Amino acid sequence: LMSLGNDFAVSRLWPVEDEKAPGVALIEPVSADRALPAELANLVTKHKTSLNNLLEKEGVLLLRGFGIKTAPQYEAVIKNFAKKLETSYYGTSQRTLQAGCQAVYSASEFAPHIPIPQHCEVSFTPNPPKYISFCCLQPPAHGGQTPLCDFSKVNEKVDSVCRHEWQKRKLLYLRSYTDGKGLLFQFDPYKVKSWQQVFKTEDKAEAERKCKEEGYEYSWKGNTLILSVTRPPTRQHERLGKEVWFNHAHIFDMNMIPDEFRLVRQELTAGRWKSDYTVLVLLFWQVVAWILIFFKKLTSSVEEFPTHVLFGDDKSEIPPAQLSHVREVITDHKRWFSWQLGDVLIIDNLRISHGRMPYSGPRTVVATWFDEV
Numbered sequence: 428l429m430s431l432g433n434d435f436a437v438s439r440l441w442p443v444e445d446e447k448a449p450g451v452a453l454i455e456p457v458s459a460d461r462a463l464p465a466e467l468a469n470l471v472t473k474h475k476t477s478l479n480n481l482l483e484k485e486g487v488l489l490l491r492g493f494g495i496k497t498a499p500q501y502e503a504v505i506k507n508f509a510k511k512l513e514t515s516y517y518g519t520s521q522r523t524l525q526a527g528c529q530a531v532y533s534a535s536e537f538a539p540h541i542p543i544p545q546h547c548e549v550s551f552t553p554n555p556p557k558y559i560s561f562c563c564l565q566p567p568a569h570g571g572q573t574p575l576c577d578f579s580k581v582n583e584k585v586d587s588v589c590r591h592e593w594q595k596r597k598l599l600y601l602r603s604y605t606d607g608k609g610l611l612f613q614f615d616p617y618k619v620k621s622w623q624q625v626f627k628t629e630d631k632a633e634a635e636r637k638c639k640e641e642g643y644e645y646s647w648k649g650n651t652l653i654l655s656v657t658r659p660p661t662r663q664h665e666r667l668g669k670e671v672w673f674n675h676a677h678i679f680d681m682n683m684i685p686d687e688f689r690l691v692r693q694e695l696t697a698g699r700w701k702s703d704y705t706v707l708v709l710l711f712w713q714v715v716a717w718i719l720i721f722f723k724k725l726t727s728s729v730e731e732f733p734t735h736v737l738f739g740d741d742k743s744e745i746p747p748a749q750l751s752h753v754r755e756v757i758t759d760h761k762r763w764f765s766w767q768l769g770d771v772l773i774i775d776n777l778r779i780s781h782g783r784m785p786y787s788g789p790r791t792v793v794a795t796w797f798d799e800v
Contacts, residue, residue: 447759574782598738604652
């Protein structure tokens, strides 16, 4: 792929013959004296231009074997690569700032048995980060991979009728943020952050100001903040010169979790993915998810559901068959690897998606994001 001198080896994680796989450049130290966090920090400083060119070409860098064990060590490395690490995050997931860090957060706090679908980070917002990075500080005993998928390739394979309809009608994203109080919020597996956590304020007026700044339409129902924004389903990738499938429709859809369990079961049955979860256990959680959705539909309006997506022109439902088709195309193109201690991923977020497979045992993966190298 390229040379980084005699001290570091560069190879592809997946062969070029796998045309559906995303491009991942694997970078490893050649000798033990280079397998140190400080050596990785020096590497990304000395070879920043070359690494950035490689990232633009392939889409993902996987830096492995440099002995990173703590979040501050990881932050020190990424600070040498990025001009500025961002701290604003208008996504739905719970994120916790890591001790001793200024801009490194927990990657996800969803229950370990729930699969997290492929997505480009906050693609439903007008200003998503250009890059996102992850570091594994504790690999799980089983599962817990972070699959990757090239959404420029997905865009080419999505049914043209579906793609053109979505482009014409656009997507209306709905989000409902409560104040985060009460037992139902604490034990709801579908819960998203409170509006106070999203906007980092207790002041409704300040939250409204930030909504206007980000281009969100908003309304209040008691202490619940309901947001909506209309976005196109694709995005032109400036550096790649291609159109990329760039939306959260298959994630914001209220039927997302049971359908993801269905796809994970298929992957397990086909032998594509190995886990200590059995097909019956995954089926059980799929049924539980359907039951929860059934009761939420009885007790909540569409606007009050934590997340949902509609067509933007008339606020009608997107056909379930189209959403399932999109999920299946994505599943066909996603690939994964098993985390190793200290692995660092740097991802072109405007092209490459990420997710999370179910897992068991402790797992610690942290994240940060930025716009410039």
